[in-house]
Amino acid sequence: MIRGAIRLAIVGAGIGYALDRVLSEQSRGDEPEPISSMIVVDAGIEQTWDVLSDIASQPVWMAEMKDIRIPSGVPVGVGMTCEADVRIFGITVTDPVTITEFERPYRYAISHDGTFKGHGTITLESGADGTTTIVRWDELLIPPVLPHLGALVMAPALGAIFQADLVRFKELVETGPAAD
Secondary structure: OHHHHHHHHHHHHHHHHHHHHHHHHHOOOOOOOOEEEEEEEOOOHHHHHHHHOOHHHHHHHOOOEEEEEOOOOOOOOOOOEEEEEEEEOOEEEEEEEEEEEEEOOOEEEEEEEOOOEEEEEEEEEEOOOOOOEEEEEEEEEEOOOOHHHHHHHHHHHHHHHHHHHHHHHHHHHHHOOOOO
8 A cells, every 4th residue: 555655746746747748848937937916906096005015914815825924124226125924725935025026106025035936026007086996916936946847736726726815905995994
């Protein structure tokens, strides 16, 4: 029984490695495609930006983010680093991130610098009459093992997670924080 499990694990690892190599070659060295999400918020762009740029409150709308540590006395902006404890698929990791873009009220981007590498960009665009905001979120998380295959396999679940995060974000912007 144990020998069979070991053989199966070896064969599975070999197949996974081969699939990752094929995906890597097809990408011609480029990183995997980011996961794209979008939502329209019934609020102006400044109000939407105020919630987005409140880094300490991100765990309120990002359900998988359990905690965030922000250095005191450091202004929020390009180059700022912080650490988040993130739990996805039952696994908790510390995710050190660096803000790479911070253009009020249009663009906020980070790089993931921990075990899972990658980057995320959230852009805001004012709706036609200024009373709504279009929020677009592109996120790429690259696992440390079998990066192309892992990103492909994780994409459907992470896409659903990120879209649910945007729904919570929309509710927070439109209704304000919940009373304790």
